[in-house]
Amino acid sequence: MTVIAEKPKAASRIAQALGQATLCRIGGIPVYYVRFNGQLLVIVSSAGHMFGPTTAVEGLPVTELKWEPLWSFERRSKHLRPYYEVLAKTLPGALTYISACDYDLEGSTICYKIIEAFGDLKRARRAKFSSLTAGELRRAFMNLGPLDVNNAMAGVARAELDWLWGINFSRLLMRAYRMTVGKRLSLSAGRVQTPTLAEAVRRWMGRNSYVPVPSLSLSAELEVDGVKFRARPDGWEPKTRAEAQAIVRDVKERGYMVTASYKSEEESIRPPPPFNLTDLQEEAARIYGLSPYRTQEIAEDLYLSALISYPRTESQRLPSDLDYKGVLTALARQREFSALVSDLLRETGGVLRPVEGPKRDPAHPAIYPTGETPREPLDKYHRAIYELIVRRFMAVFARPLVIARAEATLRDSAGRPWRASGQRVIRRGWTHYYPYVSLEEAQLPQLRIGQRADLVSASVRVVWPASGVRLSRLALLEWMESNDLGTKGTRARIIETLLRRGFLETKGRRAEVTELGYAVYKTLAAAAPELVSVELTRDFERKLELIVDGKLSRDAVVSEAKQYVSDLVRKYSQQIDVIGRRLAELAGAVRPARTCPICGRPASGELCELHELALKELNEKLDMIAERLGLSRSEALRAVANRRSTGVWARETAQYLLRKLK
DNA sequence: GCAAGGTC
Ligand SMILES: [Zn+2]
Numbered sequence: 001m002t003v004i005a006e007k008p009k010a011a012s013r014i015a016q017a018l019g020q021a022t023l024c025r026i027g028g029i030p031v032y033y034v035r036f037n038g039q040l041l042v043i044v045s046s047a048g049h050m051f052g053p054t055t056a057v058e059g060l061p062v063t064e065l066k067w068e069p070l071w072s073f074e075r076r077s078k079h080l081r082p083y084y085e086v087l088a089k090t091l092p093g094a095l096t097y098i099s100a101c102d103y104d105l106e107g108s109t110i111c112y113k114i115i116e117a118f119g120d121l122k123r124a125r126r127a128k129f130s131s132l133t134a135g136e137l138r139r140a141f142m143n144l145g146p147l148d149v150n151n152a153m154a155g156v157a158r159a160e161l162d163w164l165w166g167i168n169f170s171r172l173l174m175r176a177y178r179m180t181v182g183k184r185l186s187l188s189a190g191r192v193q194t195p196t197l198a199e200a201v202r203r204w205m206g207r208n209s210y211v212p213v214p215s216l217s218l219s220a221e222l223e224v225d226g227v228k229f230r231a232r233p234d235g236w237e238p239k240t241r242a243e244a245q246a247i248v249r250d251v252k253e254r255g256y257m258v259t260a261s262y263k264s265e266e267e268s269i270r271p272p273p274p275f276n277l278t279d280l281q282e283e284a285a286r287i288y289g290l291s292p293y294r295t296q297e298i299a300e301d302l303y304l305s306a307l308i309s310y311p312r313t314e315s316q317r318l319p320s321d322l323d324y325k326g327v328l329t330a331l332a333r334q335r336e337f338s339a340l341v342s343d344l345l346r347e348t349g350g351v352l353r354p355v356e357g358p359k360r361d362p363a364h365p366a367i368y369p370t371g372e373t374p375r376e377p378l379d380k381y382h383r384a385i386y387e388l389i390v391r392r393f394m395a396v397f398a399r400p401l402v403i404a405r406a407e408a409t410l411r412d413s414a415g416r417p418w419r420a421s422g423q424r425v426i427r428r429g430w431t432h433y434y435p436y437v438s439l440e441e442a443q444l445p446q447l448r449i450g451q452r453a454d455l456v457s458a459s460v461r462v463v464w465p466a467s468g469v470r471l472s473r474l475a476l477l478e479w480m481e482s483n484d485l486g487t488k489g490t491r492a493r494i495i496e497t498l499l500r501r502g503f504l505e506t507k508g509r510r511a512e513v514t515e516l517g518y519a520v521y522k523t524l525a526a527a528a529p530e531l532v533s534v535e536l537t538r539d540f541e542r543k544l545e546l547i548v549d550g551k552l553s554r555d556a557v558v559s560e561a562k563q564y565v566s567d568l569v570r571k572y573s574q575q576i577d578v579i580g581r582r583l584a585e586l587a588g589a590v591r592p593a594r595t596c597p598i599c600g601r602p603a604s605g606e607l608c609e610l611h612e613l614a615l616k617e618l619n620e621k622l623d624m625i626a627e628r629l630g631l632s633r634s635e636a637l638r639a640v641a642n643r644r645s646t647g648v649w650a651r652e653t654a655q656y657l658l659r660k661l662k
Numbered sequence: 663g664c665a666a667g668g669t670c
Contacts, residue, residue, distance in 0.1 A: 006669080007669060047669045080669085083669095102668090159665090163664095163665060166665030167663090189665085190664090191665075490666060494666075
């Protein structure tokens with residue numbers, strides 16, 4: 001019997017779980033031999049996908065795809081060759097093949113394609129397990145099921161659909177560009193990257209056309225028994241600057257406010273769950289400013305050095321059979337953790353019950369440290385990520401953080417409510433182990449109803465709110481995750497692809513859409529609206545589900561897609577000069593007939609589409625701004641043009657209008 | 663040369 005595992009680490013875990021394993025290396029690749037249930041098992045390992053769709057056909061549309069070894073046509077997969085050779089050598093002639101990849105569609109496809117190439121699908125079985133724990137693995141190998149062909153077919157369909165849409169529309173873009181500009185440029189489109197680019201464009205447009213409407217922020221400083229605290233309007237806001245100034249005068253004249261309500265309570269905040277990859281990427285960005293992709297690379301390094309468990313996971317649960325205490329004791333051998341470990345063991349009395357989050361993963365638990373000590377010193381960021389993971393692991397066992405919160409309502413002479421709040425840490429709990437949280441304290445004395453608070457000062461400030469539109473690699477990653485787009489392993493990588501193509505660029509943590517990115521988005525939104533929307537993914541998912549349930553064949557789904565994509569591509573190939581012209585104009589490679597007087601982009605009305613958008617925002621908000629601040633429209637325009645929180649295009653448009661007024 | 667999905 002020959003067992004095929006998805007990756008070397010899994011092969012090793014399977015071998016150890018099933019019995020006394022003998023390790024043999026063929027060309028450096030591990031192969032295990034183990035006797036289990038009266039049979040000799042040979043356990044070999046893949047390293048993810050060994051095969052993928054490709055074509056020898058150039059041009060457009062292209063529907064003739066074949067599955068070939070990845071090492072043979074993909075430069076970055078050259079390292080897969082030794083794995084491939086070992087599979088090719090060890091599989092032929094076995095009596096039974098056991099598909100033992102992760103139990104998900106991709107895993108099923110990996111094994112299916114390997115057995116199809118080197119073994120015999122008719123003699124294949126499936127081991128189903130959702131974690132690499134000894135008990136679960138033994139149970140899976142005692143209860144082998146039939147080969148899950150439908151799952152594999154769904155995985156094959158996923159790959160082929162992605163290939164058909166991605167390759168065809170990438171080629172369409174490149175051809176259109178080449179025909180108009182006369183130069184070659186690597187452009188791309190795909191089910192995941194294109195909706196992500198579209199979201200970046202939406203955010204970019206929202207941020208740059210943003211026109212802030214100022215709010216009048218009132219604040220009163222009060223004092224009771226020598227303790228000063230701050231109160232702000234509770235659920236109301238002055239509508240104009242004049243009204244706000246009148247309220248300040250009024251409040252100052254009376255010199256005190258009267259307590260209408262007071263309550264205080266203790267709030268207990270449980271530790272955050274153990275890390276999955278996205279949570280780790282979020283925290284590494286927040287604390288160290290690392291990009292999601294960099295964090296992922298570092299986590300993979302730490303995994304390969306056996307310092308942490310498998311990082312490409314969505315799970316927020318630790319494995320139930322993990323020896324928590326053993327890991328902690330091992331971590332205590334590292335000097336910087338020893339005091340923390342003894343604190344934790346003392347505070348829990350050795351009863352280690354981890355917090356869990358709601359997210360699950362079909363194949364892997366949350367990320368945890370293995371307890372091994374780094375063999376050589378880690379560099380700065382490897383160290384930082386490792387420590388983050390260790391500390392998060394400790395925190396999940398610790399006691400809750402306890403905060404005392406107090407809240408009071410006070411009334412001014414006109415009976416308007418003002419709110420004051422205070423908070424104080426009573427017990428640090430898990431933040432002792434995971435101190436990357438800011439615990440702001442604010443004082444509020446205990447107040448009785450009817451009690452007076454003396455006024456120290458009162459003021460009004462004009463606040464121009466920021467757009468609140470987040471556009472960064474992390475924000476895009478979070479958007480992808482919340483829309484179920486891409487996987488934990490590919491999201492960060494696909495964002496890097498958008499950068500590499502020059503569709504996005506970064507300035508520090510912020511991301512921007514480039515002119516090329518905008519041009520590609522506009523072209524695709526016109527030529528293939530399906531590809532720009534997350535609905536294409538939802539449509540794929542529905543079809544894959546039907547394949548899994550045996551209600552639809554892979555061939556039917558793929559044939560339909562071939563027809564659809566090639567019809568669409570043929571239709572647009574006929575007007576490729578129009579598409580190419582528009583793409584090139586927007587990308588700034590060709591001069592348009594009419595240009596925007598502000599920026600030189602192609603004009604869609606008087607201005608380009610982007611400055612038109614900003615103009616519309618200005619028109620919608622200018623009257624309200626003028627009224628709030630008691631200004632004329634042109635004064636309001638000048639105010640907007642000079643605010644930092646105003647979006648770039650809105651500022652430019654406001655200045656343009658001011659120049660025209662003169 | 664183009665996708666997205668595994669993993670070294
Ligand atoms: Zn413009």
